[in-house]
Amino acid sequence: MKNKITGGLILTAALVSASLLAACGGGGSSVSSPVPTTATQSKATAISSITFAIPLGITLRGAPSQSLSSRVKKPAFIDASTDGAFTVIFDNSTMLDAIPFQPNGNVTEGEAGPSGSGTLPDGGSFTYAVTYTFTNSQGSGSGNQPYANVSLGYTTTPGTHTLGIVETNGPCEPDVYGRELCIPTTSGYVLTEGQTTLNLQPGTNNVSTLVLKGVMESAYLCDAACDGQAGTYGASGYSITVFVADEAGDAIPYQTASGNPIPFDNGSYQIVEADGKNIVTITQPGTTYRTPGTADDSLYGENISIACNEVGTTQVEAVLLASDPSSGSVTNFTYNANNYPAAASVLGSVGADEYFGNVLSVNCTAGDVTTVP
Numbered sequence: 001m002k003n004k005i006t007g008g009l010i011l012t013a014a015l016v017s018a019s020l021l022a023a024c025g026g027g028g029s030s031v032s033s034p035v036p037t038t039a040t041q042s043k044a045t046a047i048s049s050i051t052f053a054i055p056l057g058i059t060l061r062g063a064p065s066q067s068l069s070s071r072v073k074k075p076a077f078i079d080a081s082t083d084g085a086f087t088v089i090f091d092n093s094t095m096l097d098a099i100p101f102q103p104n105g106n107v108t109e110g111e112a113g114p115s116g117s118g119t120l121p122d123g124g125s126f127t128y129a130v131t132y133t134f135t136n137s138q139g140s141g142s143g144n145q146p147y148a149n150v151s152l153g154y155t156t157t158p159g160t161h162t163l164g165i166v167e168t169n170g171p172c173e174p175d176v177y178g179r180e181l182c183i184p185t186t187s188g189y190v191l192t193e194g195q196t197t198l199n200l201q202p203g204t205n206n207v208s209t210l211v212l213k214g215v216m217e218s219a220y221l222c223d224a225a226c227d228g229q230a231g232t233y234g235a236s237g238y239s240i241t242v243f244v245a246d247e248a249g250d251a252i253p254y255q256t257a258s259g260n261p262i263p264f265d266n267g268s269y270q271i272v273e274a275d276g277k278n279i280v281t282i283t284q285p286g287t288t289y290r291t292p293g294t295a296d297d298s299l300y301g302e303n304i305s306i307a308c309n310e311v312g313t314t315q316v317e318a319v320l321l322a323s324d325p326s327s328g329s330v331t332n333f334t335y336n337a338n339n340y341p342a343a344a345s346v347l348g349s350v351g352a353d354e355y356f357g358n359v360l361s362v363n364c365t366a367g368d369v370t371t372v373p
Helices: none
Strands: 009-015 022-025 038-041 046-055 085-090 095-099 110-118 125-133 149-157 157-168 190-200 208-214 218-222 238-245 271-273 279-285 302-308 314-322 360-364
Touching: 046 157, 046 190, 046 208, 085 149, 095 110, 095 125, 157 208, 218 314, 238 314, 271 279, 279 314, 302 360
Parallel strands: none
Antiparallel strands: 009 046, 009 208, 022 038, 046 149, 085 095, 085 157, 110 125, 125 149, 157 190, 190 208, 218 238, 238 302, 271 314, 279 302, 314 360
């Protein structure tokens, strides 16, 4: 198998600039003629730092099982190896290209990850470092949700700059039995991304913020066991929780910025009966969903119920809206059908595991159908 990283992230930038150095000297005498003034001035520079938090698909208990059928509850992550990477594009030039960040098994609070440095196209410089914690860069966390907090510092010229960050998944990797069950063409698939404009002035700059948004590519429609089945028919029908996930199979978490929910990167999804035969009625909190839900532990999911109207079998799906974008928003990153989902796509099995994630087959029997007088 391959994998892992989630979407739905917050990026925080703390921007400070270097001082403009200007030295003026002069002198005078008892005579009225002026003495020339000599001034030496260095080129203005802006020194900025930015941090962003990537939720990781491992917990305090380590890697969950690889088997879909053995998972007791979703969202559960496919595995603990984050062989994905992040790319930083600064002023339309690649500043960091597919930098991997792999924790080894369980995360230790404060554990250091990869780090490095480099040169910007304008002659400036940058550094980056990854630290694993159970708190994201805005100071919040969920106890057993670890994060890779990336700190990115750079020195550049004052003025207007663009900064884009794209997180992608890695190539297929064999599971513990040597099987490659993933879809090979989805290496480099976009998991989350964001872009902002920075207006850097000499002197101290205000703090700015950027939100990295998770890219919907897959979904789990789960009964209590989350085993791909509809579960037991109850008074209101089948009780289902819908988890929307990225290509790597990680549920996109509910997060906020300035008190507002962070939306998905690629629009909204809706939950529909695929064939439109009205075999079932879907009762749900909304008709479309632009942000991750909070049904499970206030972090993920939307609760719905599916009631039978007549005898028959149908399929319930989570589907992107036809009006959604089919490419991302980071300038100078190349999007195509192999790395970004098309509008109107069904959020089904994930590329990271061809058997993982599902649409839901619903079989309505005579005993399930309720006749309304």
